[in-house]
Amino acid sequence: MTLTLHERVEDDILDRIQTGDWQVGDRLPPEKDLAAQLGISRSTLRLAFDGLERKGVLQRKKRAGTHIISNSPQSRFQMVTSGLREVLSLGRDTFLDVSQTRVVADGEIDLLEGLKSETGHWLEITGTRKIDGKETAFNWSQIYVTGRYAGIEPALGDAFSSVFQVIEKAFGTSVARVNQSVLAIACPKEAAAAMGLRQGDPVLQILARLHDADDRLIEVSSAIFDPARFQVNTDVRVD
Amino acid sequence: MTLTLHERVEDDILDRIQTGDWQVGDRLPPEKDLAAQLGISRSTLRLAFDGLERKGVLQRKKRAGTHIISNSPQSRFQMVTSGLREVLSLGRDTFLDVSQTRVVADGEIDLLEGLKSETGHWLEITGTRKIDGKETAFNWSQIYVTGRYAGIEPALGDAFSSVFQVIEKAFGTSVARVNQSVLAIACPKEAAAAMGLRQGDPVLQILARLHDADDRLIEVSSAIFDPARFQVNTDVRVD
DNA sequence: TTGCCAATTAAGTCCGTACTTTATTTTTTA
DNA sequence: TAAAAAATAAAGTACGGACTTAATTGGCAA
Numbered sequence: 001m002t003l004t005l006h007e008r009v010e011d012d013i014l015d016r017i018q019t020g021d022w023q024v025g026d027r028l029p030p031e032k033d034l035a036a037q038l039g040i041s042r043s044t045l046r047l048a049f050d051g052l053e054r055k056g057v058l059q060r061k062k063r064a065g066t067h068i069i070s071n072s073p074q075s076r077f078q079m080v081t082s083g084l085r086e087v088l089s090l091g092r093d094t095f096l097d098v099s100q101t102r103v104v105a106d107g108e109i110d111l112l113e114g115l116k117s118e119t120g121h122w123l124e125i126t127g128t129r130k131i132d133g134k135e136t137a138f139n140w141s142q143i144y145v146t147g148r149y150a151g152i153e154p155a156l157g158d159a160f161s162s163v164f165q166v167i168e169k170a171f172g173t174s175v176a177r178v179n180q181s182v183l184a185i186a187c188p189k190e191a192a193a194a195m196g197l198r199q200g201d202p203v204l205q206i207l208a209r210l211h212d213a214d215d216r217l218i219e220v221s222s223a224i225f226d227p228a229r230f231q232v233n234t235d236v237r238v239d
Numbered sequence: 240m241t242l243t244l245h246e247r248v249e250d251d252i253l254d255r256i257q258t259g260d261w262q263v264g265d266r267l268p269p270e271k272d273l274a275a276q277l278g279i280s281r282s283t284l285r286l287a288f289d290g291l292e293r294k295g296v297l298q299r300k301k302r303a304g305t306h307i308i309s310n311s312p313q314s315r316f317q318m319v320t321s322g323l324r325e326v327l328s329l330g331r332d333t334f335l336d337v338s339q340t341r342v343v344a345d346g347e348i349d350l351l352e353g354l355k356s357e358t359g360h361w362l363e364i365t366g367t368r369k370i371d372g373k374e375t376a377f378n379w380s381q382i383y384v385t386g387r388y389a390g391i392e393p394a395l396g397d398a399f400s401s402v403f404q405v406i407e408k409a410f411g412t413s414v415a416r417v418n419q420s421v422l423a424i425a426c427p428k429e430a431a432a433a434m435g436l437r438q439g440d441p442v443l444q445i446l447a448r449l450h451d452a453d454d455r456l457i458e459v460s461s462a463i464f465d466p467a468r469f470q471v472n473t474d475v476r477v478d
Numbered sequence: 479t480t481g482c483c484a485a486t487t488a489a490g491t492c493c494g495t496a497c498t499t500t501a502t503t504t505t506t507t508a
Numbered sequence: 509t510a511a512a513a514a515a516t517a518a519a520g521t522a523c524g525g526a527c528t529t530a531a532t533t534g535g536c537a538a
Binding site: 004005006040041042043044047061062063064 | 490491492493494495499500501502
Protein backbone atom coordinates (compact mmCIF):
# COMPACT_ATOMS: atom_id res chain seq x y z
CA MET A 1 0.00 0.00 0.00
CA THR A 2 2.94 2.38 -0.25
CA LEU A 3 2.09 5.25 -2.52
CA THR A 4 4.13 6.36 -5.47
CA LEU A 5 5.65 9.82 -5.52
CA HIS A 6 3.03 11.36 -7.78
CA GLU A 7 0.28 9.90 -5.62
CA ARG A 8 1.85 11.41 -2.53
CA VAL A 9 2.12 14.74 -4.35
CA GLU A 10 -1.55 14.44 -5.27
CA ASP A 11 -2.45 13.91 -1.61
CA ASP A 12 -0.19 16.76 -0.61
CA ILE A 13 -1.86 19.22 -2.98
CA LEU A 14 -5.32 18.05 -1.96
CA ASP A 15 -4.35 18.48 1.65
CA ARG A 16 -3.28 22.08 1.08
CA ILE A 17 -6.62 22.74 -0.58
CA GLN A 18 -8.61 21.12 2.19
CA THR A 19 -6.76 22.92 4.97
CA GLY A 20 -7.53 26.19 3.22
CA ASP A 21 -3.88 26.86 2.43
CA TRP A 22 -5.04 27.11 -1.17
CA GLN A 23 -8.63 28.11 -1.95
CA VAL A 24 -11.15 26.99 -4.53
CA GLY A 25 -10.85 29.47 -7.38
CA ASP A 26 -7.13 30.07 -6.84
CA ARG A 27 -4.59 29.56 -9.55
CA LEU A 28 -1.76 27.24 -8.67
CA PRO A 29 1.83 28.29 -9.33
CA PRO A 30 3.12 27.40 -12.81
CA GLU A 31 4.08 23.75 -13.16
CA LYS A 32 7.74 24.66 -13.50
CA ASP A 33 7.79 26.68 -10.30
CA LEU A 34 5.68 24.30 -8.25
CA ALA A 35 7.77 21.34 -9.33
CA ALA A 36 10.90 23.18 -8.24
CA GLN A 37 9.28 24.13 -4.92
CA LEU A 38 8.31 20.52 -4.26
CA GLY A 39 11.67 19.25 -5.42
CA ILE A 40 10.21 16.97 -8.07
CA SER A 41 10.31 16.87 -11.85
CA ARG A 42 7.66 18.58 -13.92
CA SER A 43 6.60 15.20 -15.36
CA THR A 44 5.83 13.84 -11.92
CA LEU A 45 3.88 16.94 -10.98
CA ARG A 46 1.91 16.55 -14.21
CA LEU A 47 1.02 12.97 -13.27
CA ALA A 48 -0.35 14.30 -9.97
CA PHE A 49 -2.27 17.03 -11.82
CA ASP A 50 -3.67 14.37 -14.19
CA GLY A 51 -5.10 12.53 -11.21
CA LEU A 52 -6.57 15.63 -9.60
CA GLU A 53 -8.04 16.74 -12.91
CA ARG A 54 -9.74 13.37 -13.35
CA LYS A 55 -11.17 13.68 -9.87
CA GLY A 56 -12.61 17.08 -10.70
CA VAL A 57 -10.37 19.06 -8.36
CA LEU A 58 -8.26 20.92 -10.92
CA GLN A 59 -8.84 22.42 -14.33
CA ARG A 60 -5.96 23.19 -16.67
CA LYS A 61 -5.83 25.62 -19.57
CA LYS A 62 -2.90 26.56 -21.71
CA ARG A 63 -1.38 29.86 -20.81
CA ALA A 64 -4.17 30.55 -18.29
CA GLY A 65 -2.75 28.12 -15.74
CA THR A 66 -4.13 25.46 -13.42
CA HIS A 67 -7.10 26.39 -11.29
CA ILE A 68 -8.70 24.78 -8.27
CA ILE A 69 -12.35 24.13 -9.05
CA SER A 70 -13.33 21.91 -6.13
CA ASN A 71 -12.04 20.87 -2.74
CA SER A 72 -13.68 17.48 -2.74
CA PRO A 73 -12.29 14.79 -5.00
CA GLN A 74 -15.09 12.83 -6.61
CA SER A 75 -14.55 9.18 -7.15
CA ARG A 76 -15.67 8.94 -10.70
CA PHE A 77 -18.46 6.75 -11.86
CA GLN A 78 -18.26 5.56 -15.35
CA MET A 79 -21.23 4.32 -17.30
CA VAL A 80 -20.41 1.09 -19.04
CA THR A 81 -21.99 1.61 -22.43
CA SER A 82 -20.93 1.42 -26.01
CA GLY A 83 -22.27 4.75 -27.04
CA LEU A 84 -24.76 7.52 -26.93
CA ARG A 85 -27.59 5.28 -28.09
CA GLU A 86 -27.20 3.21 -24.98
CA VAL A 87 -26.98 6.27 -22.76
CA LEU A 88 -30.26 7.39 -24.24
CA SER A 89 -31.64 3.91 -23.73
CA LEU A 90 -32.23 3.26 -27.41
CA GLY A 91 -31.94 -0.23 -28.72
CA ARG A 92 -29.43 -1.14 -31.33
CA ASP A 93 -31.83 -1.67 -34.21
CA THR A 94 -34.74 0.60 -33.68
CA PHE A 95 -35.85 3.31 -36.05
CA LEU A 96 -37.95 6.34 -35.43
CA ASP A 97 -41.09 6.53 -37.56
CA VAL A 98 -41.92 10.20 -37.83
CA SER A 99 -45.64 10.84 -37.85
CA GLN A 100 -45.63 14.61 -37.75
CA THR A 101 -43.36 17.65 -37.70
CA ARG A 102 -44.24 21.26 -37.01
CA VAL A 103 -42.68 24.48 -35.81
CA VAL A 104 -43.50 25.79 -32.34
CA ALA A 105 -42.52 29.03 -30.62
CA ASP A 106 -40.74 29.61 -27.30
CA GLY A 107 -43.17 29.26 -24.42
CA GLU A 108 -45.74 27.30 -26.36
CA ILE A 109 -44.79 23.88 -24.97
CA ASP A 110 -44.72 22.96 -21.28
CA LEU A 111 -41.69 20.75 -21.70
CA LEU A 112 -39.67 23.72 -22.97
CA GLU A 113 -40.62 25.88 -20.00
CA GLY A 114 -37.78 28.29 -19.28
CA LEU A 115 -35.79 27.34 -22.36
CA LYS A 116 -35.03 29.63 -25.27
CA SER A 117 -34.10 28.85 -28.84
CA GLU A 118 -31.82 31.44 -30.50
CA THR A 119 -34.34 31.79 -33.29
CA GLY A 120 -37.32 31.86 -30.93
CA HIS A 121 -38.76 28.69 -32.40
CA TRP A 122 -38.28 24.94 -32.33
CA LEU A 123 -38.88 22.06 -34.68
CA GLU A 124 -41.22 19.53 -33.08
CA ILE A 125 -40.88 15.95 -34.27
CA THR A 126 -43.41 13.35 -33.18
CA GLY A 127 -42.90 9.67 -33.87
CA THR A 128 -42.87 6.10 -32.63
CA ARG A 129 -40.37 3.27 -32.40
CA LYS A 130 -41.03 -0.41 -33.11
CA ILE A 131 -38.97 -3.44 -32.38
CA ASP A 132 -37.83 -4.84 -35.69
CA GLY A 133 -40.70 -6.83 -37.19
CA LYS A 134 -43.28 -6.24 -34.46
CA GLU A 135 -46.50 -4.43 -35.24
CA THR A 136 -47.16 -2.24 -32.24
CA ALA A 137 -44.79 0.47 -31.15
CA PHE A 138 -43.08 0.31 -27.76
CA ASN A 139 -42.22 3.98 -27.71
CA TRP A 140 -43.84 7.29 -28.49
CA SER A 141 -41.55 10.31 -28.66
CA GLN A 142 -41.65 14.04 -29.06
CA ILE A 143 -38.37 15.75 -29.88
CA TYR A 144 -37.78 19.49 -29.93
CA VAL A 145 -34.83 20.74 -31.94
CA THR A 146 -33.52 24.29 -31.52
CA GLY A 147 -34.00 26.65 -34.48
CA ARG A 148 -30.32 26.41 -35.30
CA TYR A 149 -30.83 22.84 -36.45
CA ALA A 150 -34.33 23.14 -37.90
CA GLY A 151 -32.77 22.62 -41.33
CA ILE A 152 -32.73 18.88 -40.76
CA GLU A 153 -36.43 18.63 -41.54
CA PRO A 154 -36.05 17.38 -45.16
CA ALA A 155 -33.65 14.67 -43.96
CA LEU A 156 -36.30 13.24 -41.64
CA GLY A 157 -37.88 11.42 -44.57
CA ASP A 158 -35.10 8.82 -44.63
CA ALA A 159 -34.79 6.00 -42.12
CA PHE A 160 -32.87 6.98 -39.00
CA SER A 161 -32.74 5.82 -35.45
CA SER A 162 -32.45 9.09 -33.61
CA VAL A 163 -32.73 12.76 -34.33
CA PHE A 164 -29.34 13.63 -32.87
CA GLN A 165 -27.71 11.31 -35.39
CA VAL A 166 -29.36 13.21 -38.20
CA ILE A 167 -28.06 16.46 -36.69
CA GLU A 168 -24.63 14.99 -36.20
CA LYS A 169 -24.53 13.94 -39.82
CA ALA A 170 -25.90 17.16 -41.26
CA PHE A 171 -24.10 19.69 -39.08
CA GLY A 172 -21.17 17.80 -37.65
CA THR A 173 -22.25 18.79 -34.15
CA SER A 174 -21.65 16.10 -31.60
CA VAL A 175 -23.28 15.56 -28.28
CA ALA A 176 -21.03 16.24 -25.30
CA ARG A 177 -23.45 16.13 -22.39
CA VAL A 178 -26.78 14.48 -21.74
CA ASN A 179 -29.10 15.22 -18.88
CA GLN A 180 -31.99 12.89 -18.46
CA SER A 181 -34.78 12.21 -16.01
CA VAL A 182 -36.74 9.02 -15.75
CA LEU A 183 -40.28 9.22 -14.43
CA ALA A 184 -43.22 6.91 -13.96
CA ILE A 185 -46.45 8.47 -15.22
CA ALA A 186 -49.95 7.49 -16.19
CA CYS A 187 -49.98 7.03 -19.95
CA PRO A 188 -51.37 10.02 -21.85
CA LYS A 189 -54.05 9.44 -24.47
CA GLU A 190 -52.05 9.98 -27.64
CA ALA A 191 -49.17 7.75 -26.51
CA ALA A 192 -51.57 5.05 -25.37
CA ALA A 193 -53.18 4.97 -28.80
CA ALA A 194 -49.83 4.70 -30.54
CA MET A 195 -48.59 1.87 -28.33
CA GLY A 196 -51.77 -0.14 -27.90
CA LEU A 197 -52.08 0.65 -24.19
CA ARG A 198 -54.90 2.13 -22.19
CA GLN A 199 -54.81 5.72 -21.04
CA GLY A 200 -53.68 5.76 -17.40
CA ASP A 201 -51.55 2.61 -17.57
CA PRO A 202 -48.17 3.03 -15.83
CA VAL A 203 -45.46 3.94 -18.35
CA LEU A 204 -41.90 5.16 -18.22
CA GLN A 205 -41.18 8.66 -19.39
CA ILE A 206 -37.64 9.71 -20.20
CA LEU A 207 -36.94 13.40 -20.55
CA ALA A 208 -33.59 14.18 -22.11
CA ARG A 209 -31.61 17.28 -22.92
CA LEU A 210 -28.69 17.02 -25.29
CA HIS A 211 -25.91 19.61 -25.25
CA ASP A 212 -22.92 20.26 -27.49
CA ALA A 213 -19.30 20.80 -26.48
CA ASP A 214 -20.03 24.44 -25.62
CA ASP A 215 -22.95 23.29 -23.48
CA ARG A 216 -25.48 24.77 -25.87
CA LEU A 217 -28.78 22.94 -26.04
CA ILE A 218 -29.19 20.80 -29.16
CA GLU A 219 -32.50 19.09 -28.50
CA VAL A 220 -35.02 18.30 -25.79
CA SER A 221 -36.98 15.10 -25.95
CA SER A 222 -39.73 13.29 -24.16
CA ALA A 223 -39.99 9.58 -24.78
CA ILE A 224 -42.72 7.36 -23.40
CA PHE A 225 -42.15 3.63 -23.15
CA ASP A 226 -44.32 0.58 -22.69
CA PRO A 227 -42.93 -0.86 -19.44
CA ALA A 228 -43.71 -4.41 -20.46
CA ARG A 229 -41.25 -4.15 -23.31
CA PHE A 230 -38.74 -1.66 -22.04
CA GLN A 231 -36.64 -0.80 -19.02
CA VAL A 232 -33.71 1.49 -18.44
CA ASN A 233 -30.60 -0.42 -17.58
CA THR A 234 -27.40 1.18 -16.43
CA ASP A 235 -24.13 -0.35 -15.44
CA VAL A 236 -21.81 1.92 -13.56
CA ARG A 237 -18.26 1.37 -12.42
CA VAL A 238 -16.17 3.30 -9.98
CA ASP A 239 -13.26 4.73 -11.87
CA MET B 240 -7.58 19.76 -36.43
CA THR B 241 -4.08 18.39 -36.99
CA LEU B 242 -3.46 15.51 -34.69
CA THR B 243 -0.56 15.21 -32.32
CA LEU B 244 1.94 12.41 -32.74
CA HIS B 245 0.53 10.23 -29.98
CA GLU B 246 -2.96 10.67 -31.41
CA ARG B 247 -1.75 9.58 -34.83
CA VAL B 248 -0.05 6.59 -33.24
CA GLU B 249 -3.31 5.79 -31.48
CA ASP B 250 -5.16 5.85 -34.81
CA ASP B 251 -2.42 3.80 -36.42
CA ILE B 252 -2.67 1.05 -33.80
CA LEU B 253 -6.46 1.07 -33.96
CA ASP B 254 -6.27 0.78 -37.73
CA ARG B 255 -4.03 -2.25 -37.54
CA ILE B 256 -6.52 -3.84 -35.16
CA GLN B 257 -9.50 -3.05 -37.33
CA THR B 258 -7.88 -4.30 -40.51
CA GLY B 259 -7.17 -7.56 -38.75
CA ASP B 260 -3.41 -7.04 -38.86
CA TRP B 261 -3.59 -7.50 -35.10
CA GLN B 262 -6.42 -9.52 -33.55
CA VAL B 263 -8.47 -9.13 -30.43
CA GLY B 264 -6.78 -11.28 -27.81
CA ASP B 265 -3.29 -10.73 -29.22
CA ARG B 266 -0.48 -9.36 -27.15
CA LEU B 267 1.23 -6.31 -28.57
CA PRO B 268 5.02 -6.20 -28.79
CA PRO B 269 6.74 -4.82 -25.68
CA GLU B 270 6.58 -1.04 -25.44
CA LYS B 271 10.32 -0.75 -25.99
CA ASP B 272 10.25 -2.80 -29.19
CA LEU B 273 7.09 -1.26 -30.61
CA ALA B 274 8.35 2.25 -29.92
CA ALA B 275 11.56 1.41 -31.77
CA GLN B 276 9.58 -0.11 -34.66
CA LEU B 277 7.43 3.01 -34.94
CA GLY B 278 10.40 5.30 -34.55
CA ILE B 279 8.97 7.13 -31.55
CA SER B 280 9.90 7.39 -27.90
CA ARG B 281 8.48 5.03 -25.36
CA SER B 282 6.80 7.96 -23.57
CA THR B 283 4.86 8.88 -26.68
CA LEU B 284 3.79 5.30 -27.24
CA ARG B 285 2.62 5.19 -23.65
CA LEU B 286 0.46 8.27 -24.24
CA ALA B 287 -1.15 6.47 -27.18
CA PHE B 288 -1.66 3.35 -25.01
CA ASP B 289 -3.21 5.54 -22.31
CA GLY B 290 -5.79 6.73 -24.81
CA LEU B 291 -6.58 3.28 -26.14
CA GLU B 292 -6.81 1.91 -22.63
CA ARG B 293 -9.32 4.61 -21.67
CA LYS B 294 -11.34 3.74 -24.75
CA GLY B 295 -11.45 0.10 -23.74
CA VAL B 296 -9.31 -1.20 -26.61
CA LEU B 297 -6.20 -2.21 -24.67
CA GLN B 298 -5.50 -3.68 -21.28
CA ARG B 299 -2.06 -3.45 -19.70
CA LYS B 300 -0.55 -5.62 -16.99
CA LYS B 301 2.94 -5.59 -15.61
CA ARG B 302 5.13 -8.28 -16.99
CA ALA B 303 2.19 -9.85 -18.84
CA GLY B 304 2.21 -7.19 -21.52
CA THR B 305 -0.41 -5.16 -23.35
CA HIS B 306 -3.37 -7.05 -24.78
CA ILE B 307 -6.03 -6.12 -27.28
CA ILE B 308 -9.42 -6.58 -25.67
CA SER B 309 -11.69 -4.89 -28.20
CA ASN B 310 -11.61 -3.62 -31.76
CA SER B 311 -14.18 -0.88 -31.25
CA PRO B 312 -13.17 2.17 -29.27
CA GLN B 313 -15.93 3.28 -26.96
CA SER B 314 -16.28 6.95 -26.36
CA ARG B 315 -16.70 6.83 -22.64
CA PHE B 316 -19.58 8.35 -20.82
CA GLN B 317 -19.07 9.64 -17.41
CA MET B 318 -21.80 10.14 -14.87
CA VAL B 319 -21.59 13.53 -13.28
CA THR B 320 -22.32 12.70 -9.66
CA SER B 321 -20.65 13.22 -6.36
CA GLY B 322 -20.93 9.71 -5.13
CA LEU B 323 -22.56 6.36 -4.84
CA ARG B 324 -25.63 7.79 -3.16
CA GLU B 325 -26.36 9.80 -6.26
CA VAL B 326 -25.69 6.85 -8.53
CA LEU B 327 -28.24 4.93 -6.53
CA SER B 328 -30.60 7.90 -6.74
CA LEU B 329 -30.70 8.46 -3.00
CA GLY B 330 -31.15 11.93 -1.67
CA ARG B 331 -28.57 13.56 0.51
CA ASP B 332 -30.54 13.52 3.74
CA THR B 333 -32.78 10.52 3.70
CA PHE B 334 -32.70 7.71 6.18
CA LEU B 335 -33.95 4.18 5.90
CA ASP B 336 -36.49 3.21 8.54
CA VAL B 337 -36.22 -0.55 8.88
CA SER B 338 -39.57 -2.17 9.55
CA GLN B 339 -38.53 -5.81 9.38
CA THR B 340 -35.56 -8.10 8.89
CA ARG B 341 -35.54 -11.84 8.33
CA VAL B 342 -33.39 -14.53 6.80
CA VAL B 343 -34.40 -16.13 3.50
CA ALA B 344 -32.90 -19.03 1.57
CA ASP B 345 -31.64 -19.22 -2.00
CA GLY B 346 -34.55 -19.61 -4.42
CA GLU B 347 -37.15 -18.37 -2.00
CA ILE B 348 -37.44 -14.88 -3.48
CA ASP B 349 -38.27 -14.10 -7.13
CA LEU B 350 -35.93 -11.12 -7.21
CA LEU B 351 -32.99 -13.39 -6.38
CA GLU B 352 -33.83 -15.84 -9.17
CA GLY B 353 -30.63 -17.38 -10.42
CA LEU B 354 -28.45 -15.83 -7.73
CA LYS B 355 -26.61 -17.72 -5.04
CA SER B 356 -25.31 -16.60 -1.67
CA GLU B 357 -22.15 -18.43 -0.48
CA THR B 358 -23.95 -19.35 2.71
CA GLY B 359 -27.15 -20.32 0.93
CA HIS B 360 -29.13 -17.62 2.66
CA TRP B 361 -29.71 -13.87 2.58
CA LEU B 362 -30.65 -11.19 5.05
CA GLU B 363 -33.83 -9.47 3.93
CA ILE B 364 -34.28 -5.89 5.10
CA THR B 365 -37.57 -4.13 4.51
CA GLY B 366 -37.99 -0.42 5.15
CA THR B 367 -39.15 2.99 4.02
CA ARG B 368 -37.61 6.38 3.39
CA LYS B 369 -39.11 9.75 4.29
CA ILE B 370 -38.11 13.21 3.27
CA ASP B 371 -36.84 14.96 6.38
CA GLY B 372 -39.83 16.15 8.37
CA LYS B 373 -42.60 14.78 6.16
CA GLU B 374 -45.01 12.20 7.44
CA THR B 375 -45.56 9.83 4.55
CA ALA B 376 -42.77 7.82 2.98
CA PHE B 377 -41.80 8.33 -0.66
CA ASN B 378 -39.99 5.04 -0.91
CA TRP B 379 -40.47 1.44 0.10
CA SER B 380 -37.44 -0.84 -0.22
CA GLN B 381 -36.44 -4.43 0.13
CA ILE B 382 -32.75 -5.14 0.34
CA TYR B 383 -31.14 -8.59 0.23
CA VAL B 384 -27.65 -8.92 1.66
CA THR B 385 -25.54 -11.99 0.95
CA GLY B 386 -24.83 -14.29 3.86
CA ARG B 387 -21.26 -13.04 4.04
CA TYR B 388 -22.52 -9.71 5.35
CA ALA B 389 -25.49 -10.91 7.37
CA GLY B 390 -23.56 -9.87 10.47
CA ILE B 391 -24.64 -6.28 10.00
CA GLU B 392 -28.08 -7.03 11.42
CA PRO B 393 -27.41 -5.62 14.92
CA ALA B 394 -26.08 -2.37 13.37
CA LEU B 395 -29.40 -1.80 11.59
CA GLY B 396 -30.87 -0.38 14.77
CA ASP B 397 -28.93 2.87 14.38
CA ALA B 398 -29.87 5.58 11.90
CA PHE B 399 -28.33 5.07 8.49
CA SER B 400 -29.18 6.10 4.99
CA SER B 401 -28.31 2.98 3.08
CA VAL B 402 -27.43 -0.59 3.76
CA PHE B 403 -24.25 -0.54 1.71
CA GLN B 404 -22.89 2.21 3.94
CA VAL B 405 -23.43 0.01 6.96
CA ILE B 406 -21.60 -2.82 5.19
CA GLU B 407 -18.83 -0.48 4.11
CA LYS B 408 -18.38 0.66 7.69
CA ALA B 409 -18.57 -2.77 9.27
CA PHE B 410 -16.56 -4.78 6.77
CA GLY B 411 -14.53 -2.20 4.85
CA THR B 412 -15.90 -3.58 1.61
CA SER B 413 -16.50 -0.89 -0.98
CA VAL B 414 -18.78 -0.92 -3.94
CA ALA B 415 -17.01 -1.06 -7.29
CA ARG B 416 -19.85 -1.71 -9.71
CA VAL B 417 -23.55 -1.03 -9.72
CA ASN B 418 -26.05 -2.45 -12.13
CA GLN B 419 -29.48 -0.98 -11.99
CA SER B 420 -32.73 -1.18 -13.89
CA VAL B 421 -35.50 1.36 -13.74
CA LEU B 422 -39.03 0.14 -14.42
CA ALA B 423 -42.50 1.57 -14.32
CA ILE B 424 -44.92 -0.77 -12.55
CA ALA B 425 -48.34 -0.76 -10.97
CA CYS B 426 -47.84 -0.21 -7.26
CA PRO B 427 -48.01 -3.43 -5.20
CA LYS B 428 -50.22 -3.50 -2.14
CA GLU B 429 -47.65 -3.40 0.62
CA ALA B 430 -45.73 -0.50 -0.95
CA ALA B 431 -48.94 1.41 -1.60
CA ALA B 432 -49.91 1.13 2.06
CA ALA B 433 -46.49 2.36 3.19
CA MET B 434 -46.49 5.36 0.87
CA GLY B 435 -50.11 6.42 1.01
CA LEU B 436 -50.82 5.44 -2.58
CA ARG B 437 -53.43 3.20 -4.08
CA GLN B 438 -52.57 -0.26 -5.30
CA GLY B 439 -52.10 -0.07 -9.08
CA ASP B 440 -50.93 3.54 -9.23
CA PRO B 441 -47.93 4.01 -11.54
CA VAL B 442 -44.69 3.94 -9.56
CA LEU B 443 -40.99 3.72 -10.33
CA GLN B 444 -39.16 0.58 -9.36
CA ILE B 445 -35.39 0.56 -9.21
CA LEU B 446 -33.65 -2.79 -9.07
CA ALA B 447 -30.00 -2.58 -8.14
CA ARG B 448 -27.16 -5.00 -7.75
CA LEU B 449 -24.03 -3.88 -5.94
CA HIS B 450 -20.72 -5.62 -6.50
CA ASP B 451 -17.32 -5.37 -4.85
CA ALA B 452 -13.92 -4.95 -6.49
CA ASP B 453 -13.79 -8.67 -7.28
CA ASP B 454 -17.23 -8.40 -8.85
CA ARG B 455 -18.80 -10.44 -6.07
CA LEU B 456 -22.38 -9.56 -5.28
CA ILE B 457 -22.80 -7.52 -2.09
CA GLU B 458 -26.51 -6.79 -2.14
CA VAL B 459 -29.59 -6.82 -4.33
CA SER B 460 -32.28 -4.27 -3.77
CA SER B 461 -35.70 -3.35 -5.02
CA ALA B 462 -36.84 0.18 -4.29
CA ILE B 463 -40.29 1.52 -5.12
CA PHE B 464 -40.79 5.27 -5.39
CA ASP B 465 -43.75 7.59 -5.41
CA PRO B 466 -43.37 9.26 -8.83
CA ALA B 467 -44.89 12.51 -7.61
CA ARG B 468 -42.02 13.00 -5.24
CA PHE B 469 -39.18 11.25 -6.97
CA GLN B 470 -37.48 10.91 -10.32
CA VAL B 471 -34.18 9.48 -11.45
CA ASN B 472 -31.90 12.14 -12.80
CA THR B 473 -28.63 11.44 -14.53
CA ASP B 474 -26.15 13.80 -16.05
CA VAL B 475 -23.66 12.20 -18.36
CA ARG B 476 -20.65 13.64 -20.12
CA VAL B 477 -18.67 12.25 -23.00
CA ASP B 478 -15.18 11.66 -21.73
C1' DT C 479 4.57 -34.78 -9.59
C1' DT C 480 4.11 -30.64 -6.22
C1' DG C 481 5.77 -26.63 -4.14
C1' DC C 482 8.93 -23.12 -3.55
C1' DC C 483 12.52 -19.89 -5.00
C1' DA C 484 15.08 -17.31 -8.36
C1' DA C 485 15.52 -15.13 -12.77
C1' DT C 486 13.44 -12.57 -16.19
C1' DT C 487 10.66 -9.54 -18.60
C1' DA C 488 7.47 -5.99 -19.47
C1' DA C 489 4.95 -2.34 -17.59
C1' DG C 490 5.31 1.52 -14.11
C1' DT C 491 7.68 5.46 -12.16
C1' DC C 492 10.78 9.29 -12.31
C1' DC C 493 14.08 12.60 -14.01
C1' DG C 494 15.68 16.37 -17.07
C1' DT C 495 15.58 18.85 -21.37
C1' DA C 496 13.73 20.94 -25.50
C1' DC C 497 10.37 22.49 -28.42
C1' DT C 498 5.17 23.66 -29.62
C1' DT C 499 0.73 25.55 -29.06
C1' DT C 500 -2.46 28.77 -27.50
C1' DA C 501 -4.53 32.17 -24.66
C1' DT C 502 -3.40 36.51 -22.69
C1' DT C 503 -1.26 40.83 -22.33
C1' DT C 504 1.21 44.50 -24.23
C1' DT C 505 2.54 47.32 -27.84
C1' DT C 506 1.99 49.30 -32.14
C1' DT C 507 -0.58 51.17 -35.79
C1' DA C 508 -4.54 53.15 -38.18
C1' DT D 509 -9.60 55.20 -29.23
C1' DA D 510 -10.00 50.94 -31.37
C1' DA D 511 -8.23 47.40 -34.00
C1' DA D 512 -4.30 44.72 -35.29
C1' DA D 513 0.15 42.84 -34.46
C1' DA D 514 3.77 41.27 -31.49
C1' DA D 515 5.50 39.48 -27.16
C1' DT D 516 4.93 36.38 -23.45
C1' DA D 517 3.72 32.89 -20.29
C1' DA D 518 1.91 28.59 -19.11
C1' DA D 519 0.30 24.18 -20.39
C1' DG D 520 1.04 20.52 -23.98
C1' DT D 521 3.95 17.41 -26.58
C1' DA D 522 8.02 14.72 -27.29
C1' DC D 523 12.51 12.67 -26.40
C1' DG D 524 15.63 9.49 -23.99
C1' DG D 525 17.65 7.39 -20.08
C1' DA D 526 17.55 5.07 -15.50
C1' DC D 527 15.57 2.65 -12.02
C1' DT D 528 11.41 -0.03 -9.71
C1' DT D 529 7.80 -3.33 -9.36
C1' DA D 530 5.34 -7.31 -10.08
C1' DA D 531 3.73 -11.23 -12.77
C1' DT D 532 5.32 -15.15 -15.11
C1' DT D 533 8.49 -18.63 -16.28
C1' DG D 534 11.62 -22.00 -15.35
C1' DG D 535 14.57 -24.58 -12.46
C1' DC D 536 15.46 -27.02 -8.25
C1' DA D 537 14.35 -29.56 -4.24
C1' DA D 538 11.06 -32.25 -1.43
